[in-house]
Structure formats: C-alpha cells, structure tokens
Amino acid sequence: METITWNDFEKVQIRVGTILRAAPFEKARNPAYQLEIDFGPELGIKRSSAQITRLYRPEELTGRQVVAVVNFPVKQIANFFSECLVLGVVGDDKEIVLLQPDRPVKNGHRIA
Numbered sequence: 001m002e003t004i005t006w007n008d009f010e011k012v013q014i015r016v017g018t019i020l021r022a023a024p025f026e027k028a029r030n031p032a033y034q035l036e037i038d039f040g041p042e043l044g045i046k047r048s049s050a051q052i053t054r055l056y057r058p059e060e061l062t063g064r065q066v067v068a069v070v071n072f073p074v075k076q077i078a079n080f081f082s083e084c085l086v087l088g089v090v091g092d093d094k095e096i097v098l099l100q101p102d103r104p105v106k107n108g109h110r111i112a
Helices: 006-011
Strands: 014-024 033-038 045-050 065-069 075-077 080-082 088-090 096-098
Touching: 045 080
Parallel strands: none
Antiparallel strands: 014 033, 014 065, 033 045, 075 080, 088 096
C-alpha cells in the first residue's frame, strides 16, 4: 500500500450531506441511483451517481446523511454529470454499505 502525506490528505474534501432525492439511473451501465445531496450553504446541492442498489431502495435514501468526496472533477456518466463521490464500504460480494455519521450533523461539515 502506498502511503500519503498529511498534505495529501488535506487536499481531499470529504463532507457530510443529506440526500434530498434518489432515483434509478436507467442509462447507467451498472445498476445505480442518481442522487441529489445537500452539502449546506457553502457547497449547495451536488449530484452523484451511486452503485448502491443492492442494499438500498430510493425511498429509504431520502433524508439519510452520507459522507462524500466533493472536490473531484465532474464526471459524465451517460447523460448525467456526477459532481461528488459518495463513500461506502465494499463488501465481499461487491455490495456497498454507505458511510454515515452516527449522529445528525450539519450538512457540509468536513470529515477529519
């Protein structure tokens, strides 16, 4: 495993946001949802494509806080522009378990 410096880590903006909307992403190559996530007044609402369909349904994602990298460049996936990367744990069968704070926090707060 390659090591990084503290300066490298500080470049990665990992923030908490609340999912406002989740919908199936029909045009994605792999099963995914299109998410709209509120990261608070500083960052606003960002969109993400997330391959989390094995363990989550759209209706249970709305209102859930998640952890995401918010300073990657925008990535086009089919006709959708993903603006952040929602983080999760990859299980043995490649299912994704979302990372989230264990208590409610303000949207936009940084992970340290």
